[in-house]
Amino acid sequence: MSKPLLRDVHAKAYGKKGLLNNALIQSEVMSFFSDKARAVSRFEKMEPWQRRCMNLLYHSGSRGLTYNELRLTVPVSKNKELRSFLLEMCREFLLWRSQASGTAVYLGFADFAHCFEIEPQESVDASKTFTEYGCLLDWHVCLVLSLAKRGELRINTNGTLHRRSYQICTAAFVTASKISAKAAENELSLIFSFLTQKGWLEQENSLLYPSEKAYEFLKTSAFRLHQYVLTWWVEERFRNDSAHCRQMLKCITDARGVSDAAYMFWVMDPSYRILESNRHLAWEYLPRPLRELWLLGLVKFQFQSGKVSAVMLSDAGREWTTTSVFPQYEGQVSMLPNFDLVVSASTSPQLLFTVACLARVKNDETFLCFNFDKDTYLAGLKSGIPESEMEQVFGWIKPPENVLSTFREWNSSFYGAKVRTVRLLKIDDLKILTELSRFSQFTECTEEYIPGYGFVLVPEKEHLAFEILESFGYCPFVDRSAKIRDKAPTDEWRKDFTIAWPEAGSPDYELKNEVDEATLQSALKSTKYSDVYQKLDTSDLVYVLRYAKTTGVYLAAKVRDPAKRAEKEREIMFSVHALHLAKAPLNVDIQEKDCEGVAPLQLSFIQEIKVLRKEA
8 A cells, every 4th residue: 555545544543643654554454454443343334235235245265256246136126226335345465356357356355254154034944955976076086087988978169068978977866956947057067177177088079088096096096086076166266265165164054044054155246136035946056066075075955845945064074174084984785696796885985886887876865786798798798898807796796696707708708709999919039038938027018928939018118118128228119109099179178067257456545536426327327227118129039138137227117019909918027037049939037026936938928128227
């Protein structure tokens, strides 16, 4: 802060005191404005909507909130006062704002971090059952990878998942689909965002396949899969600020009403107006980070009539907030004589992935039931599972004798006689050939020793074999034509998964009121955003509906079905929840004033429309 501004701030706190040195001015200003008692006293005198703004701003951490986001949380009639209130709080140094790309972002000070806590507004019956997702996300990651390995996942030319592949995945997420069809779509978006950003999927023509990076992780670090996904999620949603994430989760250690919890996590997804009058919220009206926390197993939901009524931290969430480590659960495996395999979803992801390639899963619950038959088993082997891995699977599942003998019979029909391309290494010098056959480090790079001729090399270890050969004076030429695969496209998934995060800017010390509200209102009245009824063409009507959805203002419209000549025109007041403009007929999801449900409204029904400046 410049010296003149610093002196002005000092004078505001203490009055004019004549000439003082800069160090004393700074010390006195800091002691006055950082006083927590002053902040709490000021907070207690605020109106309820002002307290809510302060709660949300201090809960948003390093993200901050913009004016347009904050006005989705206040009554429409208070929108004019909101900008003045925010500016006043900045001048009182209870908030600070930064300017970036022409947008002002408001943030709280660390000094007052616990002065503006969000108090519970609803009572919750914690004795009722809470539902949690557990480790099903791990299983679904393995399932998606197995579908890719079997060649069942295709992508379109624009990088999106093919419609049939999309349906296969979402249909498999049965537990999420029971909550909402949108829940399965959210989980699919979460999983594919993770797999593509981490390079676990590769593209060959229009097909997706697991990458070597994915195979390597499942072989060496499969037990860390959930922790790995969770760490990536915190990086994406909280910009790697795990302390902020844990702080928010601690607020729901005890059961909280869904509206309270939704407001807490709304600060990370401030793109819509929360339905305050509802004590129960459908999945679609929860902030996306809160939905994903349930999918990740950190929180549990209490459901009532298909809607969420309360939210609470799960046992796994409690341990993660304390230790930053997701707990490890012991896996349970039981192979039955009827070729059914019962496996807990918390068992090793490496086993889940391999079994998903070989068998058909019959359910989607904490304990998964797989059924083996010859067709699916052989199809899994054809996808490229090495014989050594199959022996490892047998050691895990310990099949009964009748099942094991059948498995070995199926294996022999596939591994017993096979046609494949191999790399033969011929050594003309029999002395060196004998030495190499006794050299253990070299034989580890080979599949078979051919006496008097050479070796069959392991494709993955060819480079190691050639390094050893160089020490024997050989420099073989290799004309290798390996499969070339591209990384799976990430842009479309990132576009769907990403939530807006304001750009960081430098602190604004001068705090000038740069917006003339009177000019703004008069300008609005001369446009399509007027508060008088207007008949608009389709493009302008879409702009008004998008404006209402973004800002949360109410609209009034005169509607009538043009196909029904006898129908009378009626007037409705509503808020906008979603627009469906991809294909005809164009429609919008609205919630009428004093009505709880959301209903569709075709754009062609709107005869005239206006923007309501005050709450209807």
